Amino acid sequence: MQLFPCPFCGPRDETEFHYGGDAGNARPDGADVPIDRWADYLYLRTNPKGTAREIWVHMNCGEFFVMERDTVTHKVLSSAALGGEHVA
């Protein structure tokens, strides 16, 4: 089991976290967003081998944050709150 650094609580067991999706998957607003763009936002994931930037939430404290980790080695590279208020 991995240890993830919650920017608010510090290192915690992976079972306390939920995965939230790719970081940087910005939401396009509007009823007229091109449908391909909207489908990308909804369904297309980058699934990189190696370094990935992902959104996670620590269920215990409710902190949503961006975590960089290596999908091959499971090494955690960085983690920071969405608004940048906390960095672990």
Place this chain on the structure above:
Amino acid sequence: MTASRLATGGSAIDRSRLIRFSFDGTTVQGFAGDTIASALLAGDVAVVGRSFKYHRPRGIWGAGVEEPNALVDIGGSRATPNTRATTEPARDGLVAKSVNATPSALADRNAFLDRFARFIPAAFYYKTFMWPDWHRFEPRIRAMAGLGTVDADWTSPGMADQINHHCDVLVVGAGPAGLAAARLASGAGLTVTLVDDQQSPGGSLGHRAAEIDGKPAAVWVKETIAGLAAGGHLILPSTTAFGIYDHNLVGLNQRHLDGRPDTLWRVRPRQIVLATGAIERPLPFANNDLPGIMSADAALAYLRRHAVLVGRRIIVAANNDSAYEVAGALAEVGAEVRLVDIRRDGTPAAAANVRLIKGRSLASASGKLRVDGVTLDDGTRFDADCVVVSGGWTPTIHLFGQAKGKLAWSDARAAFLPGEPVGGIAVVGAAAGAVSLSEVFAGVEKAFAGKENAATPRSTGPEATDGILPAWPMPGSKGRIWIDYQNDVTVKDVELAARENFVSVEHLKRYTTLGMATDQGKTSNLPGLALMAGITGRTVPEVGTTTYRPPFTPVPLASFAGARVGELMAPVRRLPLENVHRASGAVFQEYGGWLRPAHYGGNADAERSIADEARRARQSVALFDGSTLGKIEVIGPQAAAFVDFLYYNTMSTLKPGRCRYGFMLSENGVVFDDGVLVRLDEHRFIVSCSSSHVAAVHARLEEWRQDRFGRSAVYIHNATPDMATLTVSGPNARKLLEKLHLGLSLDDADLPHMAIGHGTYAGDEVRIARVSFTGDRSYEISIRADHAEPLWAHLREAGQALDAIVIGLEALMILRAEKGFIVIGKDTDGTTLPHDLGVHGPRAKRKTEFVGRRSLFTEEASRDNRMQLVGLAVPQGEAPLPTGAHGIKRIDGRLRSQGFVTSSYQSPTLGRPVALGLIERGATRHGETIDIQYLGKISKATITAPCAFDPAGDRLHA
């Protein structure tokens, strides 16, 4: 008489404490400190089990975790199948039974199978019983094969403890390497946890001759352990490190002698030291699986720890130096010992009373239920009652392999050693290929401290040597040579696999089941790989190893379950007034994670109680505990913009003090939740989401708050458990409420439908919301949860004069279905969009952004044959439709679904069934009669509007 207990000696046993236990129905005697295996050996029980496939008689092979043969089912209160007799402590009154044997290991009635062995090679069953269908044969074949049996009457001895633990250094193995590492770590000021799978520490020092720092090994072990304990370090005997997981989490299985279930430890060390030792390999010769043939090191362990001499006329067969000490020790206590060494040159000197035969190997062993002699490769035959063998040593690098450590082949050791280091993990001692104690201690010093250290122990006694000449199983060998004892894999099976081109190590494993038994091939994997290498003309490293996976030894499932058993598997949420409802005869059920009254009036005639509650609720007034309703507060300068974005409906136009019903959608447009939003003031709302969705809605609010609006724009507080909500509903609801004098005007002008008011009850603030899930005039009174009981009692007492009825959730479901009110997830599915439920307005009119918006304008969302919410009426006198029944139509003679029934009840008020459904184009088909199919039976139903009762809504204001 062959194996026996000596009159003196045995460092592990306490002769003053006699132990009696039962094995296959006969009584076995032992001493405290015996394992089941050592006691069986002392009692000269040769046959302790039957093999997996051929039901061959099998005896004890080893003295530790690697044991492939001596598996026993432990009965009684701590029943466990397939326990290794070599590691299970003998206990007074214990009941053990051999595995795969009926009625006993000695007289197994399936023993005849072995005579057909040449007809049942690897994969025989799969090839033979393919036609007509493997599953026809499988049950009987499975019943004949296999090892232990699960006790059907087993009951849990209680919850298994799970402990999370941190330390600087976790040392796995308390042999010389582990003890030295622990001592160095302790000296460096680090916190140490030392685990060992034996009852007492020392590892090989418990039975191999050694002297450390000028002291006998046993004294040095005792002093080192005492020093660690005095330093406050944690020492866990009878504990196996069974797995290394991500980020170097180590799982430990701790066994207890006092009957408690095993404890699971999850350890997060900064540094792991693997001092896990090495496991002795068998030698390949025909019938090398006969009882009485065992590991040489195990024979020495039984002699020195348990004072058990394994035979009188003993053949020691070896290809390396380690067996020489064994031969000498066995001869010293009076056994007649011949040492057969495959090496011609470079052998150490044998003890004077050992007859050494150099340059010869065993060709075969003979005997029926136990070995009675051996034949050498030159045809010489010797009688023997025991054969102890050493085919070399396989370092225990399982944990290193699990941590993704790469292995490196060593010709000098004829074994895989740890290769490139893995971060945070050091491998020392025999696990790293060290042989002599000096090598062991130098390795610890190097791996652990990095430089010379005064605290490093020094070997001052005899030093072990290796000198191995590999003796792998060879292709084309005569006779039946066992490689995997536990899964009955022979040289011929590996040859067959190679002939059929299963030459990759992973294929070899799966085709022959080599290494797939409960021992996971601890003694057999390497010989199997080497044989495959020999057959295919490759080197052992070219063949490679299979993947190492946890657990190293079996771990009880109860350990992983821990506290998550029974009710705690998925704990229910409970109402503050649960006990009050119980006292009123409520029957509880779980609804969306909450334990709630389904109905009152006890279990007898539940259906009538429910109908009665639903009917009387319409007649006068009903009381209902709605405390599970979500109460999530949204506060802040951007609260209005926030709820606008979260809801499908525009919410910012809501006036303070008013409520509005609305949907929350997912980004794919699907309706995720419905409920009422309350606006308390300009910047404060309460999201009253559905009971089962509170956690999910809360998480979603937090996500958008942090991801889109910012922490200072909105603040979110889930107050659901803080407040109880008591609902008063029915034509006389206002009359009842007036009797409570809550200090606010209940006049409809002041508190109209979809408005809130504030009052007080017994000094507590109460919030009253006029919202209705029944279609009748309703008041939801929210009060702090811990003060709800007097209010509920007061409501009930005041209600008596009005013939009030307390209703459960089942009656409420009928009332809301009569009104066509939906339950998300019941009357909707994962494709339902808001306009499918008849709510078109926001989709058509909203100009501002909201979650799911773009998805409402796709081709899919605009399809004209979408499934839409409808009511379904059955012909006069018919029973309610079954929920889940499909509306069907025929297209080209084939049945096709056109939707399904989502809710269906008998309405006591209307005197007929009411139902809701999702039906294709349903909104435009009111009045049409369709076929409904359920379990092959077809009936009729007429499509109607969802609302079957008071469609004009007059009763809300009555």
